[in-house]
Amino acid sequence: MSLLGDLLNTVFERRYAGASGDDSRPIDRLARDLLEAGDEMTELELARRILDRYGRMDDGERLAFFSFLADDCGIDTGELREALDRYEAEQGIRNYRALMAAAEPPRQELFRRLNRVPGATAKLVQMRGDLLRVTRDHPSLKRLDTDLRHLLRSWFNRGFLVLRPISWETPANVLEKIIHYEAVHAIHSWEDLRLRLEPPDRRCFAFFHPAMPDDPLIFVEVALTRGVPGAIDDLLTGTRKALQPGKADTAVFYSISNCQRGLAGISFGNSLIKQVVAELSAECPQLRTFVTLSPIPGLAVWMAEQGVTLTPEDDDAAARLPRIAARYLLGMEGQRPKDPVARFHLGNGAEIHDIHVAADLSESGRRQSHGVMVNYLYDPDRIARNLAGLAAGRPAASRRVQGLARQAEKKEPS
Structure with missing residues (x-):
């Protein structure tokens, strides 16, 4: 086997193994000790103990741990201010390194040390999933999420x-x-x-x-x-x-x-x-x-918000729905598309190619979009142009879809 193949197999075979024993110290104490640890074996054992302890916590205990990380492991603004003053006075490499160290909250280094444990990456991804659930009710934790997302973007780059x-x-x-x-x-x-x-x-x-x-x-x-x-x-x-x-x-x-x-x-x-x-x-x-061939998950909600109604007895529904969908997907000049799937594909350089009624008659399809679906076209020769148009507030669309949107402006209620 080649050296590269052997290295790849070694990476892919990494599995998480828990700590060798339990530890009665509170998890915040374990976290502080991990940040202060000076040798690799101690770091790995402490990291395993933290990950094991976190895995056994209930939601209330996890919220307390997140609050500790957000409140007690953040940037020391006084130290940062002093480091900035020293760097402004003398922009040497020593002062630059001190400024960078002061500008980084200790919790980022804590996450890095946790991630050194083989198999820990998946556990940190799960931890952020837990964090996202609670930030809706605890917005002060968003700064903690910003740090963890920053690290995950590096670890999961293309x-x-x-x-x-x-x-x-x-x-x-x-x-x-x-x-x-x-x-x-x-x-x-x-x-x-x-x-x-x-x-x-x-x-x-x-x-x-x-x-x-x-x-x-x-x-x-x-x-x-x-x-x-x-x-x-x-x-x-x-x-x-x-x-x-x-x-x-x-x-x-x-x-x-x-x-x-x-x-x-x-x-x-x-x-x-x-x-x-x-x-x-x-x-x-x-x-x-x-x-x-994509769903339009926000269409039905948007129609209700706009006071646009359809009934099973509406004989004109097949003609109205493409117009309504086109207006929804293209949105107002200068605004981002409202639909999340549209934002994704248009943001990747696709164009709205066509709209189809009775395309998804499943329960979720009827509930989300009255059965309407859309084609987004990926043409490599047009992606750069499409992205430029989107940045200027003009989502790319075929002539047919543009025509449907213009018809909606004339025939559908505002």
Whole structure:
């Protein structure tokens, strides 16, 4: 085996092992001792004790621990002010290092030392997930989240991520997580999953991190088709006839799921889509079109807020819904798109390609968007232009979608 392969296997085989025994010291005392520890073995043992103790805590105890980190492990403003004064007086390397040290809260070093334990990265991701739950009621903890997110962005930057295809032959422990994490179109059974992975015109790709080799960070499900689809049932029905990949001209990203709540705000989707497009283009060079078939999760709520109502007896619903959806997705001049999925794809340089009614008749599809779905088109030659337009407050859209939005301005209530 090559040296590189041996190194990679060593990284991927890292598993968390707990401390050798319990410790009666309070967790804040353990944290202070970890920051003061002077040798690696003591650091690792203290870090394990903290991680083990945290894992046994209830929500109230975790809130107290987070408050300790936020209030007692922050920046010493007096020390920072003195360091800044010394640096302003003499901008040498010694004063610069002292300024940088004073500007960093001790809790960042605490998290780094915790992360030195093999397998601890996943536990810190889970810890941030817990933190995000409580910051809604305790906004003072947001500064703690800022520090932890800063570190996770470094640890989970694109250079560390590994793209892996997910197939029916993928180990069962990973497939179970694909079922669990699917956030767009629920996977109800192993047979459901098989129909998304086994046919020759289906693909799935996921990003993994070497410190969490069995837990996907984000994954995308892809259908190879002829033409751009307008309904999710066309892709998910078990009675459809599979298409040979060589006959496909379109790749459809029909589900993108983020898997780790603790990595919220750390974006992988842009890199994932770009790399999957490259992988598919190499495998199937005849592919010409790369689109999504996406939900519009905020549409129904926005319609209710605008006083726009539809009833099952509304004979004009099929004509009105595309207009309403186009106006919602494009928004007002100079404003960011309201819809979170639209913000994601438009922010990656896609354009709104088409809008379809009766495209998702599942319970969630009817509840979120009255069954409407949208295609976002990824054209590599237009991405830079689309992003420039978005920055100027003009989301990219096809002529058809722009026309629908103009019709809505004339025919729909404001």
